[in-house]
Amino acid sequence: MSSPQPLNIEFIKDGHGRLALVDTNGIRHANVHPAKLFPLTEKDLWISIQSEASREILCIEDPRSVPEPSRSVLLEALGRRDFVPIIQVIHRIVRKADGHEWHVTTDRGDTTFEVETDESIQPLGHGRLVIVDRRNIRYLIPDVASLDRVSKRKLEHYY
């Protein structure tokens, strides 16, 4: 992506810690929230800013086009909403009566989660794998091939 056109917009964090947007026309939208268009395949680009009523106000193709300090405010707000742990090491996958239990190390620390069916492990192409657990949390393996050998072997039984 070439150097993005700077956008004439501003993000402000209001007193309640909520995000507000001042758009190109200077109109202020309170309590907006950012949402990623491609949360699993292109998580750093394509951010939609949604109004309180979940209507899209605008869509930012590249957050780098937002001038500082607004960009930091936006990215911080995004970071607060966005929770897709990236699995780095698979320690154990235990088969249970109704699914399996995964013991993993993610970029957000060690955790254990339960997966219901094999369908909860979805390949997204290019070696990317997303695992949806019982609580509907998504875990991402960005590239199966770059996992360590032991983790890969454990994964092989399920995918």
Add this chain to the structure above:
Amino acid sequence: MTDLDAGLHFRHGLIVLTNTRLLNFEDAGTSHPSFVVWKLADLQDLKLEEMGATIALQLLGNDTLIAQWRVTSGSLRQAEVFVARFREQYRLLDGEVAGADAGDKELEEDEEEIFAAEDSEADIPPGKPLLRLLSFARPWYRLLFLGLSLTMASTAAQMIAPWLTMSLVDDVLIPLQSQTERVHVHKVYVFISGLAMAAVLTWALNWGKTFVVARIAERVTSRMRRETFEHLQRLSLTYFNRKRTGDLISRISSDTEHLSLFISVNFIDFFCDVLQFIFTAIILFSINPMLAIAALGPVPIVAWLVQRVREHLRGGFAAASRAGSQLTSVLADTIPGVRVVKAFAQEQREIERFRVADKHIFDTNDRVNKTWSFFTPMIKLLTDIGLLIVWAVGAWSVAHDTITVGVLTGFVLYISSFYERMDSMSRFTASMQRAAASAHRIFDVLDVKPEVPVERNSIRIGRLRGEIEFRDVKFRHGSREIIKGINLKIAPGEMVGFVGPSGAGKTTLVNLACRFFDVSEGTVLVDGLPLNDIDVTDYRRNLGLVLQEPYLFYGTIAENLAYGKPDATRAEIVAAARAARAHDFIMKLADAYDSMVGERGQQLSGGERQRISIARALLVNPAILILDEATSAVDTETEREIQAALDHLVKGRTTIAIAHRLGTLRKANRLVVIEEGRIKEIGTHEELLQSSGTYARLHQAMMEVNHT
């Protein structure tokens, strides 16, 4: 030629065309076979006319009906050919070029032949399709050769142990026991270690054999699977319409699996058994021909008996599996239809239906178990009898000092290992038949020619302007003429709506425009070029299709949107989704554009799926757009959303839209009313309303429905 009489009873008749005359024989019962002759010069025309399930051949002369014959639709093709020949001959005669050398053209075919190709699955000779399998193994002939050598070696290795035992008994054990001569005890160690080595050798060779053979089997079946699927993808839509999806799936998945099993297990086992038989026979004869004859003599008889028993069992097992599939079909019927069952409070009836099916299984299995429990030990008994004969003859020979105890031991070992294999050998015929049936079912798919053939010298095209012209287009499906002559020219960028009752031929016409089918007569021209001469792939790249039932593949939404253009950028994908009014609902999904949809994915509503399929068509930016009932499956509110999405899509493209909801067609430049394969009316909405024809009537009916 004809197979019905005037009263539509099955009766054979014959119409024969010679260069100057037309003859008719009719087998009118036993007494008077009738025979009529006409001179071709006195005749006018021979016409085919459909009359329900049967067809009438009408002979005209002097503007009157001279004769009429009836045939069943099975001989339609034959009749068509005959009529064509008749016309050709008639023209020749008319042009005074009465070809004296044309000779008699007799058309006489037994209709049985036409049907013969149909249900031959049961009694195909198993050899042919299985031999054809070999052609699939050709790329791995080296591996194949290795596999065969290993098989031979491993079977030969199995022969060593009994041979050693023979010497062990004669040279060591017997002398040891009788203590008549001095025995070297170390000989025992030699023989024991020899036996151990033989065992290890057999193990190693068997391992290699199994590995290599499984490898070959996997490669051959994988190639079959791939080729069958590739071939399927090239077949025309008509083929898929005729076949059940489940049947095609099972051909590619389970039939190839059967073949793999056959090659890697059944066939190799059989091959080993045969080899073993030959080796055993050679060894036995070389030791003692007399005893060999006694030992091997009963083998064919026992083999035949085992075969008979197995045959008997197979019938029972087949009945059991049929009963099982009946039960499955009850389940497959009831569980998806559970809403209907409950709505009509018919649970009890379904329970009863299930009970009957279950009882049937129960009874069949009981019967099978009865036979099975009797016959399986029976096989054992037969082989034991075979062994007994060897023992008897052997004991007698030992008593008469013609052979040693060691030789007898060797014989018994050879023969018993041989009889052990008898049971598995007897299974071979069954597995061979099954494999042959599987191979036949696969080749059956592979042998279907694509009905829309790929022309070798087809014209490569880039982007089309989008002019479509139907010129005297006719289309016949079986005996039914669906399109009966359509002339229509659609200008580039024009939107044309096809209106008409169901079964009028609207979808067929669209399928012809897409070249899913080829026209029977006439031509479809695109940008002035005959469609048949254009490269199909090039042409379809210019085509966008939105169907009544939008199909989403298993994958993410982004992947589904980019289906027709895999290299689309994310910006293009998002833009297309926005234009199709799909962006907002996509953003509400948990993973937005990365959400999984399709059979195993997230459930989307009909309208949402439709908007995704519209975005998909938008993304390829087609020159020609086909909308086949794109809005008929959704509610009015959703229709409005889809309508807005469609308005985007239609702009600047040649569009053919089929719709029952006339509202979808309000932007159409022209409306074409089609009835019974013909164009009834053409005009704008207003014009057609004023002429108060079919369209006006349809419109009136629509309005009434909407107002109540």
